[in-house]
Amino acid sequence: MRNTWKLSTPLVAVVAALVIVTAGFASPARHSSSTALLRVATTAGVTTWDPIKSFSTEVLYMANIYEPLVYANPPGSSKPFRAGLATNWGRSKDGKTWTFTLRQGVKFHNGEKLTAQAVKDSLDAARKRGGASFIWAPVTSITTPNDYTVVFNLSYSYPMTLVAASENGAWIVCEEALKAAAADPNYFESGKECGTGPYTLKSYESGKQVVLAQNKDYWGGWKNSQFKNVVFQITPEAIVQQQALQSGQVDVAGSVPVENIAKLARNPKFKVTRDASSLNYLGFFNTKRPPLDNVLVRRALAYAIPYKDILTVGAGGFGTQSRSAVPKGIFPYSPTTPQYTQNLVKAKALLAQAGHKGGGFSLDLTYAAENSAEGRFAPLIKDAFKKIGVTVNVKSLLFNQQWKLAKDDPSKAQDIFLLLYWPTYSDAGSDNLWSLFHSSKKPFFNLSYINSPLYDKLVDGAGELLGTDKKASQAMYEKAMISLQGGAAGFFLYDADAVFVASKSVNTTGALNINYPFVQFIYAMQQAG
């Protein structure tokens, strides 16, 4: 027995050590530090810290560090835009000259004053080397008649407030940083920043966390209830974010599995924040591959899609069925644009009319493996098409692979390409409608490869009118959307809501804005109670 005890001594020692060690621990969340610290779990990685080049998920941080001239207000607001770094703006009668008056007394994080020259230099840099440089296409030059006035001279009329409010390519940066970046393209990459926003970048560990700290001199001022420090824990897996939230390690989880949101909503400790977003799911039919080169076949398939089920399964009910490629709440959305509903009888009739009675052909459908929503609803499309005699081979590919397949030879590309899309700024006419379906020599996002002169003419005409006659532009875009539905080069599934879950100790009112996808405005959040 004595020897037995000695044999098991190491085991007993290990167990005892574990007990002692864990007994001394408490979940850190139960002993949380200053309530001015907000802890956020997010999937948003950083591809660059350069605000000029930025065009990806780091927009979450950029939008809290930098500011644009104006902000686009959510639909239903009394005014379409509110003041950012500009307090006043207007255009000439022909819409080709826009004047912005800057807010006075604003300082960059390095102490420099905000001047018209800094704005000009920032936006000239964005025009020249920005990730989203194309949004400045209408601009021929930017002038600064005085320290607080910026004038945009355009080659054609365009509502520059839309562009100036963009979350990509419109940030205003201090001159010191711009000069340094001009000399060294990697200047920002070590985690440097120089904005005017409410938060500064305190520290960054690649792929791990981003820490923002209060900009005490922020022109908007501070309330006691606002968060002075924010730490973003980069957490790629939604379920792990949920674990962190439920165990009290974070206050906000930006992405939790959509099927678990209802359960979290019933938990009195948490609150679900939900708002419309400009993200929408759609699919392209490859019009270069038979039988999808036949519009009747495409319409038949569009009638076969189970839109309601896809909304339930894919979005968990957090969204609305799309009406064309323009998300609800973003110009030029129209509630009267016709939308397809599932009608298998009609689908079969159209197939028969097209000479494919009973279906009898197969299609390759690809979706992005990283996108869990697409993974959930792609099989629903397969099952629905089976009911009309069409076989679908569903292939899950990494987005880059799916993209490459579509961009190489259209005749060898997938038949159906599922895509999550959002406009670069709040003009889904010149973005969604143009980018996704306007013909071009080499398709960019037009992965149906459709070439419709009527559609092109309508979209081009609507774009030209936007700067001077928004109503006429809207009317023309609506005709384009009707044409798009008729041609069925693509099918439009749902406009996804932006949803996140937070502890009830955080008031999240104002954190979301449909015009700024992937962004939570931390300055708007406050400690509850």
Add this chain to the structure above:
Amino acid sequence: MWHFLRRRLLASLLTLFGITTITFALARVVPSDPAVVYIGPLARPDEIARVTKELGLDRPLYKQYLSYMGDLFQGDWGRSLASKESVLGTIAHRLPATLELIFLAMTLAVVVGIPLGIYAAYRKGGAPDLGARVGSVVGISMPVFWLGLLLQVLFAEWLGLLPATGRLSLEMSVLDPITHITGFYLFDSLVTANWAGFRDAASHLVLPTITLAAYPAALITRMTRAAMLDVLGQDYIRTARTFGLGERLVLWRLALRNAMPTTLTVSGLSLAYLVTGSFFVEIVFNWPGIGQYSTSALLNLDYPAIMGITVLGATVFLFINLVVDLLQAKLDPRIRLQ
């Protein structure tokens, strides 16, 4: 011994060269556009063309390969397409997190597995033996990610005893961060007398360590038991007992020493498993180590990062195999004579 070592080192280098070449070729064959990974899919065609030229992706494949291998030998492992950061720098920054986890998991696995295996063999047929065998089957069979999630739900969510994710609490990392010396948080916090940091880091290590150690502990238990049973059945053991040698001496000096080669081999293989097993553990626990970096690199088809991780992984495996072989030779004179 030196001749053996030279031969093994040369073979290892050739193996490493082969693995690197194959990985390079495979990474280029998989359909994807590295320029799109670098600049993002929303970039315009002219931007993508500019980046393609800037990254040298328009050069013939063999030139890209020679350039890469040349840089590799000079210590330049390239820049991640996704994060734009140095691959070697990122690996060096993240490695301590993984090594700390692996070291603790291996220690736990050995400290639990070997005594348990010996005890099970000693009490063959009894309740301890049955418990050890069932436990080892469960440990070997249970998917590591499932075990991790289970432990999170139990200890973090229900009992609130331990944190679910991360290496440090977010408050600690902001308000009282551990001074970076080696990157091993337990060590760094100890030497800087940051006791709150030590406790915080230790609490975050418990669940991932147990998760990662489960499989190797089970394997070591099982193999140690089997090896011990084999040795304990030998005539010389019976003879030693007959001559009145104490059980402790018989087990620890005679039997275990002869069972060690098998246990050592299994432990070496377990260490290799820990390197790959840490991938899943790091995902489940959001552990900022090499595993998490690898997953991200693979999902993004980030070639330079994938190559860097492959070189690292291959080097580690080859090194572990070499060390295990040398230890085997040390323990077993017959191998030395061969």
